[in-house]
Amino acid sequence: MAEELAFLSRTRTWDAFYAEAKIAEFRRSIYLEAFGEEYPADAATDGYITCSELREMVEALQVGRGQKIADLGCGRGGPGQWVAEATGASLVGVDFSAVALEQAQARARSRNLPACSYRRGSFQATGLDSSSFEGAISVDVIWAIPDKPAGFAETARILKPGARFVFTDWERDLSPPGYPAPVSDHRPLLLEAGFEIERHKPWPQADSLRRTFYERMLARQGELTSGLDAKTAESNLREARAWLGLLDGVDYLRHSRRVLVAARKPA
Numbered sequence: 001m002a003e004e005l006a007f008l009s010r011t012r013t014w015d016a017f018y019a020e021a022k023i024a025e026f027r028r029s030i031y032l033e034a035f036g037e038e039y040p041a042d043a044a045t046d047g048y049i050t051c052s053e054l055r056e057m058v059e060a061l062q063v064g065r066g067q068k069i070a071d072l073g074c075g076r077g078g079p080g081q082w083v084a085e086a087t088g089a090s091l092v093g094v095d096f097s098a099v100a101l102e103q104a105q106a107r108a109r110s111r112n113l114p115a116c117s118y119r120r121g122s123f124q125a126t127g128l129d130s131s132s133f134e135g136a137i138s139v140d141v142i143w144a145i146p147d148k149p150a151g152f153a154e155t156a157r158i159l160k161p162g163a164r165f166v167f168t169d170w171e172r173d174l175s176p177p178g179y180p181a182p183v184s185d186h187r188p189l190l191l192e193a194g195f196e197i198e199r200h201k202p203w204p205q206a207d208s209l210r211r212t213f214y215e216r217m218l219a220r221q222g223e224l225t226s227g228l229d230a231k232t233a234e235s236n237l238r239e240a241r242a243w244l245g246l247l248d249g250v251d252y253l254r255h256s257r258r259v260l261v262a263a264r265k266p267a
């Protein structure tokens with residue numbers, strides 16, 4: 001019961017985030033300012049993925065036309081649609097936010113991407129068929145899943161033998177209070193779920209871009225507080241202050257390493 005309530009509360013938090021169009025616009029203007037050419041404008045992400053990482057994801061996935069990939073925690077769909085277009089594969093996006101999924105569907109329609117479809121589900125229980133995908137991606141979601149072993153086991157279940165799971169996330173020794181427990185290395189959990197590790201690549205450049213993103217957000221906080229509702233403005237400012245260590249003196253970004261991981265389900 002307590003777990004169900006926590007799940008509902010996490011879903012509502014993300015629904016509220018996606019329902020507020022102005023915050024996406026504001027964050028995108030900061031991404032552009034902080035990331036420069038590394039901001040994947042075409043992929044309109046709500047995470048911290050860079051153009052270089054997207055290109056590497058495509059290379060690591062090794063899928064193409066006539067094949068099918070899953071995008072786990074797809075959000076509004078941007079990075080997954082970018083990968084689907086780049087590879088020619090069809091895509092099924094899964095997220096627990098119904099608001100995000102509506103926007104992902106609308107985005108696929110407006111970009112004429114009939115091979116991208118969306119369904120509601122959680123990382124741990126996608127509702128997708130077993131051994132039915134030639135690949136899976138996830139962009140900046142795993143940190144948010146409380147039960148990571150269950151999420152990795154579910155991913156292994158939906159993949160065909162020989163298929164790859166490619167994701168970006170962070171490995172951390174510490175996270176600010178209120179955040180899900182950090183994982184300092186994803187590899188033991190992936191091995192436990194039956195994956196072989198093909199790549200495990202730290203991405204320090206993306207970590208420093210994220211620091212710049214938060215610094216720019218705080219520099220422009222007047223726009224945030226005057227243009228948005230107080231709750232949304234405060235939660236965004238709190239995120240920036242928490243990670244930069246302005247709330248409790250711990251610079252949490254220094255305890256956080258961004259990684260791109262490719263894991264293969266044995267053939």
Ligand SMILES: C[S@@+](CC[C@H](N)C(=O)[O-])C[C@H]1O[C@@H](n2cnc3c(N)ncnc32)[C@H](O)[C@@H]1O
Nearest residue numbers: 014045046047073074075095096097122123139
């Ligand atoms: C930082 S956003 C990233 C969205 C998208 N991948 C992108 O890069 O634009 C994290 C997403 O994960 C979803 N999410 C978080 N926990 C989830 C879970 N347990 N099951 C399904 N989706 C989840 C949220 O609703 C949100 O859309």
